[in-house]
Amino acid sequence: MLLVTGGLGYIGSHFVIVALQSGYDVVVIDNLSNSHAHTQQHIETIAQSHFQFIEGDIRNKSLLERIFKQYQIDTVIHFAGLKAVAESVVSPMRYYDNNVYGSLVLLEAMQEHCIQKIVFSSSATVYGEPQYLPYDEKHPTIPINPYGHTKLHVENVLQDVCQADKDFAAVTLRYFNPIGAHPSGLIGENPKDIPNNLMPYIVKVAQGNLPYLQVFGDDYDTRDGTGERDYIYVMDLVQGHLAALSYLNKKGFHIFNLGTGTGTTVLELVAAFEAANSVTINQRVMPRREGDLSKFWANPSLAKTELNWQAVTPLHVSCLLNS
Ligand code: NAD
Ligand code: UD1
Numbered sequence: 001m002l003l004v005t006g007g008l009g010y011i012g013s014h015f016v017i018v019a020l021q022s023g024y025d026v027v028v029i030d031n032l033s034n035s036h037a038h039t040q041q042h043i044e045t046i047a048q049s050h051f052q053f054i055e056g057d058i059r060n061k062s063l064l065e066r067i068f069k070q071y072q073i074d075t076v077i078h079f080a081g082l083k084a085v086a087e088s089v090v091s092p093m094r095y096y097d098n099n100v101y102g103s104l105v106l107l108e109a110m111q112e113h114c115i116q117k118i119v120f121s122s123s124a125t126v127y128g129e130p131q132y133l134p135y136d137e138k139h140p141t142i143p144i145n146p147y148g149h150t151k152l153h154v155e156n157v158l159q160d161v162c163q164a165d166k167d168f169a170a171v172t173l174r175y176f177n178p179i180g181a182h183p184s185g186l187i188g189e190n191p192k193d194i195p196n197n198l199m200p201y202i203v204k205v206a207q208g209n210l211p212y213l214q215v216f217g218d219d220y221d222t223r224d225g226t227g228e229r230d231y232i233y234v235m236d237l238v239q240g241h242l243a244a245l246s247y248l249n250k251k252g253f254h255i256f257n258l259g260t261g262t263g264t265t266v267l268e269l270v271a272a273f274e275a276a277n278s279v280t281i282n283q284r285v286m287p288r289r290e291g292d293l294s295k296f297w298a299n300p301s302l303a304k305t306e307l308n309w310q311a312v313t314p315l316h317v318s319c320l321l322n323s
Contacts, residue, residue: 001025006080008035015238020047031057042186058102064109075117088147099150117248134299162253171244176230176259180318217288226266228295230259233318236311243307259298260311276319
């Protein structure tokens with residue numbers, strides 16, 4: 001049985017669908033700080049299957065102990081975390097508390113209950129300024145913001161735990177830029193506040209909830225001057241987690257990039273979205289956003305050879321707006 005932390009959030013909810021559809025029993029813990037309780041019903045409708053949802057915080061050790069006593073959990077899929085880079089610069093302690101301390105409490109409770117398998121949601125942000133592209137897993141990790149530091153701290157803790165306990169298995173997945181939603185349109189990326197990330201912002205403009213897209217900089221060293229990223233369809237991303245689950249039979253600490261291997265600029269993504277949905281996205285070029293990198297994308301070949309996984313969905317499909 002799987003414990004999925006943050007399982008009602010954007011990526012977690014998509015993962016729970018494919019996990020249920022693959023026959024896994026699932027327990028979700030989520031404190032709803034960036035998600036909604038009604039997402040459970042949507043997941044269950046799509047998957048035609050039930051799972052246990054516990055509203056609570058991963059920093060609550062006694063709650064975790066109760067969960068580990070009550071359910072036969074053998075593996076944890078750890079999505080829970082805060083992810084807004086700008087917010088992490090303003091409130092670093094909140095990020096260390098939630099992301100690092102939260103993971104420590106979770107790992108401690110796991111160890112006390114002899115649970116020795118975990119998949120951890122990390123980010124391409126751990127690499128920092130590209131020293132070469134595409135980033136492979138051996139690229140130096142020098143994050144440039146507190147959010148990135150928290151992800152790297154947890155990676156290091158997992159590595160040390162695996163070093164100390166030879167029966168422990170941890171897979172760290174470094175996501176590039178997840179986009180899109182389940183084809184049902186019932187769930188998707190639905191941030192509680194104004195989106196920080198490009199795709200949910202485009203969606204809000206398309207829906208008329210925001211007046212125009214701010215294009216942050218058109219003077220980067222890219223094809224059209226706008227920032228270039230590796231956008232990966234969320235359903236492909238969660239399939240990577242199923243592959244990681246199987247990989248946990250190998251003990252030790254493992255890291256994989258989950259990306260497509262292809263860079264797309266802001267203007268290219270907007271054009272793909274417009275074509276896919278027959279809409280026009282109002283846009284204005286603004287100054288660069290502080291802290292943004294010019295361009296990066298993944299070398300995903302290790303995941304292909306080791307996990308037998310690769311992203312398969314073309315951009316025009318991941319851009320489809322169903323809701
Ligand atoms: P999200 O905010 O939609 O989901 C995270 C979920 O965790 C939310 O439902 C939130 O309520 C819950 N949560 C947060 N702190 C918690 C806590 N202390 N206890 C219990 N629940 C808690 O974010 P997401 O986009 O689904 O991201 C999932 C994970 O993937 C995060 O760890 C994030 O850092 C990482 N990640 C995301 C992206 C991305 O672009 N979305 C990229 C790289 C890495
Ligand atoms: C951000 C995070 C990164 C995280 C990633 C995925 C920063 C600095 N980094 O990266 O740590 O791993 O999200 O969650 O926030 N853009 C616009 N207008 C917008 C929003 C974005 O032009 O309204 C541009 C950005 O300048 C960038 C591209 O779109 O070139 C992608 O931005 P975003 O979706 O925020 O992702 P990242 O910057 O890659």
